[in-house]
Amino acid sequence: MKNTFLTLAIASMLLISCGEDDTADIIFNNTDNSVTNNTTGNTTNPNESQAISISGTYVDDLLLEAKNQYTLNGALVMAEGTTLTIEAGTTIEALAAGSDIYIAISQGAKIQANGTVDAPIIMTSNSSTPQAGDWGGLIILGKAPINSVSTGTSTSEIGSLPYGGTDATDNSGAIRYVRVQYSGGKADGQSENNGFSFYGVGNGTTVEYIQMFEGLDDGVEFFGGTVNVSYISIVNAQDDSIDWTEGYTGTITNAYIKHGTNHDKGFECDGYNTDIGNNSDPLYFSKPYVSNVTIVGLGSGNGNEAVRLRAGTQGIFTNFSIEGFDEGFDLDGDTTTNPTGQGVIDGDLDIIDITFTNVTLKMKNDTGFTFVEADLISGDGNGTGTDYASWGANWTVE
DSSP, rough: OOOHHHHHHHHOOOOOOOOOOOSOOOOOOOOTTOOOEEEOOOOOOOOOEEEEEEEEEESOOOOTTTTTTTEEEEEEEEOTOOOOEETOOOEEESSOTTEEEEEOTTTTEEEEEEEOOOSSSEEEESSSSSTTSSOOEEEOOOSSOOTTTTSEEEOOTTTTTTEOOTTTOOOOOEEEEEEEHHHHHHTTTTTTTOOOEEOOOOOTSEEEEEEHHHEOOOEEEEEEEOOOEEEEEEEEEEEEEEEESOOOOOEEEEEEEEOOSSSSSEEEEESOOTEEEEEEESEEEOOEEEEEEEEEEEEEOOOOOEEEEEETOOEEEEEEEEEEEEEEEEEOSSSOOOOOOHHHHHHEEEEEEEEEEEEEEEEEEESSSSHHHHHEEETTTOOOOOOHHHHHHTTTOO
Protein backbone atom coordinates (compact mmCIF):
# COMPACT_ATOMS: atom_id res chain seq x y z
CA MET A 1 0.00 0.00 0.00
CA LYS A 2 1.05 3.59 -0.47
CA ASN A 3 2.84 5.34 2.39
CA THR A 4 0.03 7.88 2.52
CA PHE A 5 -2.52 5.17 3.33
CA LEU A 6 -0.23 3.67 5.92
CA THR A 7 0.18 7.01 7.62
CA LEU A 8 -3.57 7.50 7.78
CA ALA A 9 -4.17 3.98 9.05
CA ILE A 10 -1.61 4.46 11.80
CA ALA A 11 -2.92 7.89 12.74
CA SER A 12 -6.43 6.48 13.22
CA MET A 13 -5.09 4.10 15.83
CA LEU A 14 -3.06 6.44 18.05
CA LEU A 15 -3.04 5.23 21.64
CA ILE A 16 -4.57 7.53 24.21
CA SER A 17 -5.52 6.88 27.79
CA CYS A 18 -9.01 5.57 28.49
CA GLY A 19 -11.31 4.89 31.40
CA GLU A 20 -11.97 1.75 33.30
CA ASP A 21 -13.28 -1.09 31.15
CA ASP A 22 -13.52 -4.83 30.84
CA THR A 23 -11.70 -5.36 27.56
CA ALA A 24 -7.97 -5.55 26.99
CA ASP A 25 -5.93 -2.93 25.14
CA ILE A 26 -4.59 -3.71 21.69
CA ILE A 27 -0.83 -4.17 21.80
CA PHE A 28 1.05 -3.58 18.57
CA ASN A 29 3.91 -5.98 18.01
CA ASN A 30 6.21 -3.44 16.41
CA THR A 31 8.10 -1.05 18.63
CA ASP A 32 8.30 1.52 15.83
CA ASN A 33 4.48 1.48 15.37
CA SER A 34 4.88 0.34 11.77
CA VAL A 35 2.02 -1.54 10.14
CA THR A 36 2.82 -5.06 9.04
CA ASN A 37 1.17 -8.22 7.83
CA ASN A 38 2.44 -11.18 9.81
CA THR A 39 1.42 -14.32 7.93
CA THR A 40 3.84 -17.23 7.84
CA GLY A 41 3.55 -20.76 6.54
CA ASN A 42 4.62 -23.27 3.93
CA THR A 43 3.72 -21.82 0.54
CA THR A 44 5.53 -24.30 -1.67
CA ASN A 45 2.29 -25.95 -2.79
CA PRO A 46 -0.80 -23.74 -2.48
CA ASN A 47 -3.10 -26.76 -2.90
CA GLU A 48 -1.79 -28.50 0.19
CA SER A 49 -2.86 -27.81 3.73
CA GLN A 50 -0.52 -25.37 5.42
CA ALA A 51 0.27 -24.45 9.01
CA ILE A 52 0.04 -20.66 9.12
CA SER A 53 0.59 -18.18 11.94
CA ILE A 54 -1.39 -14.94 11.75
CA SER A 55 -1.11 -11.65 13.65
CA GLY A 56 -0.32 -7.98 13.08
CA THR A 57 -2.19 -5.12 11.41
CA TYR A 58 -3.39 -5.95 7.91
CA VAL A 59 -3.61 -3.20 5.29
CA ASP A 60 -4.67 -5.63 2.55
CA ASP A 61 -7.52 -8.12 2.41
CA LEU A 62 -6.96 -11.47 4.12
CA LEU A 63 -8.47 -14.84 3.19
CA LEU A 64 -8.46 -17.74 5.65
CA GLU A 65 -9.16 -21.09 4.00
CA ALA A 66 -10.71 -24.13 5.63
CA LYS A 67 -7.95 -26.44 4.38
CA ASN A 68 -5.25 -24.69 6.45
CA GLN A 69 -4.32 -24.80 10.14
CA TYR A 70 -4.18 -21.28 11.55
CA THR A 71 -2.53 -20.19 14.76
CA LEU A 72 -3.41 -16.71 16.00
CA ASN A 73 -0.19 -15.77 17.80
CA GLY A 74 -0.89 -12.09 18.52
CA ALA A 75 -3.42 -9.35 17.87
CA LEU A 76 -4.81 -9.49 14.32
CA VAL A 77 -6.19 -6.06 13.36
CA MET A 78 -7.90 -5.43 10.02
CA ALA A 79 -7.29 -1.80 9.02
CA GLU A 80 -9.93 0.48 7.52
CA GLY A 81 -10.83 -0.48 3.96
CA THR A 82 -9.81 -4.13 4.26
CA THR A 83 -11.87 -7.33 4.42
CA LEU A 84 -11.19 -10.46 6.42
CA THR A 85 -12.82 -13.44 4.68
CA ILE A 86 -13.06 -16.73 6.56
CA GLU A 87 -14.26 -19.83 4.72
CA ALA A 88 -16.91 -22.11 6.19
CA GLY A 89 -15.33 -24.89 8.24
CA THR A 90 -12.19 -22.90 9.10
CA THR A 91 -10.68 -23.37 12.57
CA ILE A 92 -8.45 -20.69 14.10
CA GLU A 93 -6.49 -21.77 17.15
CA ALA A 94 -5.40 -18.87 19.33
CA LEU A 95 -2.22 -19.00 21.34
CA ALA A 96 -3.25 -19.53 24.95
CA ALA A 97 -1.51 -16.34 26.07
CA GLY A 98 -4.41 -14.27 27.40
CA SER A 99 -5.65 -10.80 26.58
CA ASP A 100 -3.26 -9.78 23.78
CA ILE A 101 -4.46 -12.51 21.42
CA TYR A 102 -7.60 -11.47 19.52
CA ILE A 103 -9.10 -10.47 16.18
CA ALA A 104 -10.25 -6.86 15.68
CA ILE A 105 -12.17 -5.51 12.68
CA SER A 106 -11.54 -1.76 12.64
CA GLN A 107 -14.12 0.87 11.82
CA GLY A 108 -14.43 0.90 8.03
CA ALA A 109 -13.13 -2.65 7.64
CA LYS A 110 -15.30 -5.74 7.09
CA ILE A 111 -15.46 -9.37 8.10
CA GLN A 112 -17.06 -12.02 5.92
CA ALA A 113 -17.24 -15.09 8.15
CA ASN A 114 -19.96 -17.21 6.61
CA GLY A 115 -19.98 -20.63 8.19
CA THR A 116 -22.79 -23.15 7.79
CA VAL A 117 -24.68 -25.43 10.13
CA ASP A 118 -22.53 -28.35 8.94
CA ALA A 119 -19.29 -26.36 8.70
CA PRO A 120 -19.18 -23.67 11.39
CA ILE A 121 -16.22 -21.35 11.80
CA ILE A 122 -14.46 -22.06 15.09
CA MET A 123 -12.17 -19.68 17.00
CA THR A 124 -10.65 -21.49 19.95
CA SER A 125 -7.61 -22.00 22.16
CA ASN A 126 -4.61 -24.00 20.98
CA SER A 127 -4.05 -25.42 24.47
CA SER A 128 -4.27 -29.18 24.95
CA THR A 129 -6.23 -28.39 28.13
CA PRO A 130 -8.19 -25.27 27.14
CA GLN A 131 -9.92 -23.08 29.69
CA ALA A 132 -11.84 -19.82 29.82
CA GLY A 133 -9.58 -16.81 29.34
CA ASP A 134 -6.96 -18.53 27.19
CA TRP A 135 -7.25 -15.77 24.57
CA GLY A 136 -9.17 -12.57 23.79
CA GLY A 137 -12.07 -12.87 21.36
CA LEU A 138 -13.63 -11.25 18.28
CA ILE A 139 -14.03 -7.44 18.20
CA ILE A 140 -15.99 -5.43 15.62
CA LEU A 141 -15.97 -1.61 15.45
CA GLY A 142 -18.49 0.31 13.36
CA LYS A 143 -19.87 3.77 12.53
CA ALA A 144 -23.36 3.56 14.04
CA PRO A 145 -24.61 5.99 16.73
CA ILE A 146 -23.55 5.79 20.37
CA ASN A 147 -25.05 7.94 23.13
CA SER A 148 -21.84 9.54 24.39
CA VAL A 149 -21.35 11.75 21.30
CA SER A 150 -23.73 13.37 18.82
CA THR A 151 -21.29 13.34 15.91
CA GLY A 152 -17.85 11.93 15.32
CA THR A 153 -16.51 8.97 17.20
CA SER A 154 -15.58 7.74 20.61
CA THR A 155 -12.46 5.80 21.47
CA SER A 156 -12.60 2.16 22.39
CA GLU A 157 -10.79 0.75 25.35
CA ILE A 158 -9.06 -1.67 23.00
CA GLY A 159 -6.15 0.19 21.49
CA SER A 160 -8.03 3.50 21.36
CA LEU A 161 -9.64 2.48 18.08
CA PRO A 162 -12.43 4.79 16.87
CA TYR A 163 -16.02 3.63 16.86
CA GLY A 164 -19.46 5.18 16.58
CA GLY A 165 -20.79 7.88 14.28
CA THR A 166 -24.03 8.79 12.52
CA ASP A 167 -24.61 5.88 10.14
CA ALA A 168 -27.20 3.57 11.69
CA THR A 169 -27.05 1.35 8.60
CA ASP A 170 -23.26 0.95 8.65
CA ASN A 171 -22.12 -2.43 7.32
CA SER A 172 -19.21 -4.26 8.97
CA GLY A 173 -19.82 -7.45 6.99
CA ALA A 174 -21.39 -10.77 7.99
CA ILE A 175 -20.91 -13.29 10.78
CA ARG A 176 -22.82 -16.55 10.47
CA TYR A 177 -22.33 -19.84 12.27
CA VAL A 178 -19.28 -18.70 14.22
CA ARG A 179 -18.28 -20.24 17.53
CA VAL A 180 -15.85 -18.50 19.92
CA GLN A 181 -14.44 -20.77 22.63
CA TYR A 182 -12.31 -20.15 25.77
CA SER A 183 -12.23 -16.37 25.28
CA GLY A 184 -12.12 -13.48 27.75
CA GLY A 185 -8.37 -13.21 28.37
CA LYS A 186 -7.71 -10.93 31.32
CA ALA A 187 -5.13 -8.12 31.25
CA ASP A 188 -5.83 -7.06 34.84
CA GLY A 189 -8.67 -6.98 37.33
CA GLN A 190 -10.60 -4.37 35.29
CA SER A 191 -9.60 -5.30 31.75
CA GLU A 192 -10.98 -8.40 30.09
CA ASN A 193 -12.06 -9.36 26.59
CA ASN A 194 -15.51 -10.68 25.68
CA GLY A 195 -16.39 -13.49 23.31
CA PHE A 196 -17.96 -11.08 20.81
CA SER A 197 -17.60 -7.28 21.26
CA PHE A 198 -19.71 -5.01 19.05
CA TYR A 199 -18.60 -1.35 19.21
CA GLY A 200 -20.98 1.02 17.42
CA VAL A 201 -21.84 -1.67 14.88
CA GLY A 202 -24.59 -0.78 12.39
CA ASN A 203 -27.66 -2.70 11.30
CA GLY A 204 -26.24 -3.18 7.82
CA THR A 205 -24.09 -5.86 9.43
CA THR A 206 -25.40 -9.44 9.47
CA VAL A 207 -24.91 -11.36 12.72
CA GLU A 208 -26.71 -14.67 13.16
CA TYR A 209 -25.98 -18.10 14.58
CA ILE A 210 -23.14 -17.22 16.94
CA GLN A 211 -22.01 -19.03 20.07
CA MET A 212 -19.69 -18.15 22.91
CA PHE A 213 -18.64 -21.24 24.85
CA GLU A 214 -16.63 -21.15 28.09
CA GLY A 215 -15.64 -17.47 28.40
CA LEU A 216 -13.98 -15.71 31.33
CA ASP A 217 -15.91 -12.47 30.77
CA ASP A 218 -19.09 -11.55 28.87
CA GLY A 219 -20.43 -13.69 26.06
CA VAL A 220 -21.63 -10.83 23.83
CA GLU A 221 -21.37 -7.12 24.62
CA PHE A 222 -22.87 -4.21 22.69
CA PHE A 223 -21.25 -0.77 23.05
CA GLY A 224 -23.98 1.33 21.44
CA GLY A 225 -24.82 0.76 17.81
CA THR A 226 -27.86 -0.59 16.02
CA VAL A 227 -26.80 -4.08 14.94
CA ASN A 228 -29.50 -6.76 14.90
CA VAL A 229 -28.40 -10.16 16.17
CA SER A 230 -30.31 -13.41 15.99
CA TYR A 231 -29.74 -16.99 17.11
CA ILE A 232 -27.26 -16.44 19.93
CA SER A 233 -25.98 -19.23 22.17
CA ILE A 234 -24.06 -18.35 25.33
CA VAL A 235 -22.91 -21.32 27.40
CA ASN A 236 -20.81 -20.90 30.54
CA ALA A 237 -19.96 -17.21 30.47
CA GLN A 238 -18.27 -16.44 33.77
CA ASP A 239 -19.44 -12.81 33.72
CA ASP A 240 -22.62 -11.59 32.01
CA SER A 241 -23.90 -13.61 29.07
CA ILE A 242 -25.35 -10.64 27.15
CA ASP A 243 -24.37 -7.08 28.06
CA TRP A 244 -25.29 -3.73 26.53
CA THR A 245 -24.37 -0.10 27.18
CA GLU A 246 -23.82 3.27 25.42
CA GLY A 247 -27.27 3.50 23.86
CA TYR A 248 -27.59 0.15 22.10
CA THR A 249 -30.82 0.15 20.05
CA GLY A 250 -30.72 -2.99 17.91
CA THR A 251 -32.71 -6.20 18.16
CA ILE A 252 -31.81 -9.50 19.80
CA THR A 253 -33.95 -12.37 18.54
CA ASN A 254 -33.71 -16.01 19.65
CA ALA A 255 -31.12 -16.26 22.40
CA TYR A 256 -30.21 -19.23 24.59
CA ILE A 257 -28.24 -18.69 27.80
CA LYS A 258 -27.01 -21.46 30.07
CA HIS A 259 -25.06 -20.73 33.23
CA GLY A 260 -22.13 -22.78 34.43
CA THR A 261 -20.70 -23.03 37.93
CA ASN A 262 -19.00 -19.61 37.61
CA HIS A 263 -21.27 -16.91 36.22
CA ASP A 264 -22.80 -13.50 36.76
CA LYS A 265 -26.07 -12.43 35.10
CA GLY A 266 -27.92 -13.62 32.03
CA PHE A 267 -28.36 -10.01 30.89
CA GLU A 268 -26.68 -6.88 32.24
CA CYS A 269 -28.30 -3.85 30.67
CA ASP A 270 -27.02 -0.27 31.00
CA GLY A 271 -28.62 2.81 29.48
CA TYR A 272 -25.20 4.40 29.16
CA ASN A 273 -21.59 3.62 30.04
CA THR A 274 -21.14 4.59 33.66
CA ASP A 275 -17.41 3.86 33.43
CA ILE A 276 -16.52 6.82 31.19
CA GLY A 277 -16.69 10.42 32.40
CA ASN A 278 -17.91 11.93 29.11
CA ASN A 279 -21.07 9.84 29.16
CA SER A 280 -22.56 10.95 32.48
CA ASP A 281 -25.19 12.94 30.54
CA PRO A 282 -26.15 10.60 27.68
CA LEU A 283 -27.93 11.85 24.59
CA TYR A 284 -30.39 8.94 24.84
CA PHE A 285 -30.68 5.60 26.62
CA SER A 286 -30.26 2.07 25.35
CA LYS A 287 -33.53 0.64 24.07
CA PRO A 288 -33.25 -2.65 22.21
CA TYR A 289 -36.07 -5.03 21.33
CA VAL A 290 -35.39 -8.51 22.74
CA SER A 291 -37.53 -11.51 21.89
CA ASN A 292 -37.60 -15.31 22.16
CA VAL A 293 -35.11 -15.86 24.98
CA THR A 294 -34.39 -18.81 27.27
CA ILE A 295 -32.19 -18.32 30.34
CA VAL A 296 -31.27 -21.43 32.34
CA GLY A 297 -29.70 -20.84 35.74
CA LEU A 298 -28.48 -23.14 38.49
CA GLY A 299 -31.62 -22.97 40.59
CA SER A 300 -32.91 -20.57 43.21
CA GLY A 301 -31.04 -20.22 46.48
CA ASN A 302 -27.78 -19.20 44.79
CA GLY A 303 -28.21 -15.43 45.12
CA ASN A 304 -28.37 -15.13 41.33
CA GLU A 305 -30.16 -12.74 38.95
CA ALA A 306 -31.37 -13.48 35.45
CA VAL A 307 -31.61 -9.86 34.21
CA ARG A 308 -30.15 -6.65 35.70
CA LEU A 309 -31.61 -3.38 34.33
CA ARG A 310 -29.82 -0.18 35.35
CA ALA A 311 -28.42 3.25 34.39
CA GLY A 312 -31.69 4.30 32.76
CA THR A 313 -31.86 1.48 30.26
CA GLN A 314 -35.08 0.97 28.37
CA GLY A 315 -36.12 -1.99 26.27
CA ILE A 316 -38.96 -4.26 25.22
CA PHE A 317 -38.62 -7.89 26.33
CA THR A 318 -41.05 -10.41 24.89
CA ASN A 319 -41.48 -14.21 24.96
CA PHE A 320 -39.02 -15.09 27.73
CA SER A 321 -38.47 -18.29 29.68
CA ILE A 322 -36.41 -17.90 32.87
CA GLU A 323 -35.57 -20.94 34.97
CA GLY A 324 -33.61 -21.37 38.19
CA PHE A 325 -32.89 -17.93 39.73
CA ASP A 326 -33.41 -16.07 42.98
CA GLU A 327 -34.40 -12.95 41.03
CA GLY A 328 -35.88 -12.65 37.56
CA PHE A 329 -35.55 -8.90 36.91
CA ASP A 330 -33.54 -6.61 39.20
CA LEU A 331 -34.05 -2.89 38.42
CA ASP A 332 -31.54 -0.34 39.72
CA GLY A 333 -31.40 3.43 39.33
CA ASP A 334 -32.50 6.73 40.79
CA THR A 335 -34.88 9.58 40.00
CA THR A 336 -32.27 11.86 38.42
CA THR A 337 -29.41 10.67 36.19
CA ASN A 338 -30.32 6.96 36.14
CA PRO A 339 -34.10 6.92 35.59
CA THR A 340 -34.60 3.21 34.96
CA GLY A 341 -37.96 3.29 36.74
CA GLN A 342 -39.20 6.14 34.56
CA GLY A 343 -38.97 3.77 31.60
CA VAL A 344 -41.43 1.43 33.32
CA ILE A 345 -43.90 4.25 34.00
CA ASP A 346 -43.64 5.59 30.44
CA GLY A 347 -43.90 2.18 28.77
CA ASP A 348 -40.35 2.31 27.41
CA LEU A 349 -39.29 -0.62 29.62
CA ASP A 350 -41.74 -3.48 29.29
CA ILE A 351 -41.85 -7.27 29.70
CA ILE A 352 -44.49 -9.12 27.70
CA ASP A 353 -45.22 -12.88 27.80
CA ILE A 354 -42.83 -14.57 30.18
CA THR A 355 -42.71 -17.82 32.13
CA PHE A 356 -40.81 -18.08 35.41
CA THR A 357 -39.79 -21.54 36.63
CA ASN A 358 -38.12 -21.98 40.03
CA VAL A 359 -37.67 -18.20 40.39
CA THR A 360 -38.09 -16.83 43.92
CA LEU A 361 -38.66 -13.12 43.16
CA LYS A 362 -39.89 -12.07 39.74
CA MET A 363 -39.13 -8.34 40.08
CA LYS A 364 -37.01 -6.24 42.44
CA ASN A 365 -37.41 -2.47 42.29
CA ASP A 366 -34.46 -0.37 43.47
CA THR A 367 -35.09 2.56 41.11
CA GLY A 368 -36.56 5.21 43.41
CA PHE A 369 -39.78 5.17 41.36
CA THR A 370 -43.00 3.61 42.62
CA PHE A 371 -44.63 0.94 40.51
CA VAL A 372 -45.91 -2.60 40.94
CA GLU A 373 -45.06 -5.83 39.21
CA ALA A 374 -48.06 -5.57 36.88
CA ASP A 375 -46.73 -2.24 35.57
CA LEU A 376 -43.63 -4.01 34.28
CA ILE A 377 -44.76 -7.57 33.51
CA SER A 378 -47.75 -8.73 31.46
CA GLY A 379 -48.58 -12.16 30.12
CA ASP A 380 -47.01 -13.99 33.06
CA GLY A 381 -47.04 -17.69 32.19
CA ASN A 382 -47.31 -17.15 28.44
CA GLY A 383 -43.60 -17.21 27.53
CA THR A 384 -42.12 -20.14 25.63
CA GLY A 385 -38.58 -18.88 25.08
CA THR A 386 -36.59 -19.96 22.05
CA ASP A 387 -36.55 -23.29 20.21
CA TYR A 388 -32.86 -23.94 20.85
CA ALA A 389 -33.16 -27.66 20.21
CA SER A 390 -33.99 -26.81 16.61
CA TRP A 391 -31.78 -23.90 15.60
CA GLY A 392 -28.85 -24.82 17.88
CA ALA A 393 -28.51 -28.38 16.60
CA ASN A 394 -25.24 -29.64 15.06
CA TRP A 395 -23.12 -26.48 15.22
CA THR A 396 -23.16 -25.58 18.95
CA VAL A 397 -21.51 -27.32 21.93
CA GLU A 398 -22.36 -27.64 25.62
